[in-house]
Amino acid sequence: xxxxxxxxxxxxxxxxxxxxxxxxxNQEIASSLKRQGTYCENIPRVYSGVAYDFCHLHSxxxxxxxxxxxxxYLIDGLASGLVDTMLLPYTSYKQYKDGSLSIE
Numbered sequence: 001x002x003x004x005x006x007x008x009x010x011x012x013x014x015x016x017x018x019x020x021x022x023x024x025x026n027q028e029i030a031s032s033l034k035r036q037g038t039y040c041e042n043i044p045r046v047y048s049g050v051a052y053d054f055c056h057l058h059s060x061x062x063x064x065x066x067x068x069x070x071x072x073y074l075i076d077g078l079a080s081g082l083v084d085t086m087l088l089p090y091t092s093y094k095q096y097k098d099g100s101l102s103i104e
Contacts, residue, residue, distance in 0.1 A: 017056075017076060018049025018083035021101070022091070030103045042102050045095040046088065049080030055103075 021029055021043065029052070033040060037060035043051045053073045084091065 016049060016083060017052035017080040018087065021045075021048035021052050022087060026101050029101055033103050038103065041104055042100040044100045045091045045098065047081070047084045048091060048101065049084045050077055053077045053080055 020032075024032075029043070033043075033052075033055050036056055038055045039058050039060075040051075040055035043055060053076055057070070057073055
């Protein structure tokens, strides 16, 4: 049971929206969301991980939604919220300096 919990935690943290948005280039983030067919036009850098997760959920209806998919993004959104809070000084500066991430 402990092993399953560790693997699940590692999987969630490795796909964390915060790590994706802070650790990737603007072009990589935009192309990822475009492939998903999101309706989002931009993502604020402050709490960008949570916004990234919501943009994944706010995508075209052509996609097949699976029950666990929504649960995954709920858990990842909570983890992203925690990481985004810790990164708030850095992301606030980046928001002031560079503005929001444009997806278009």
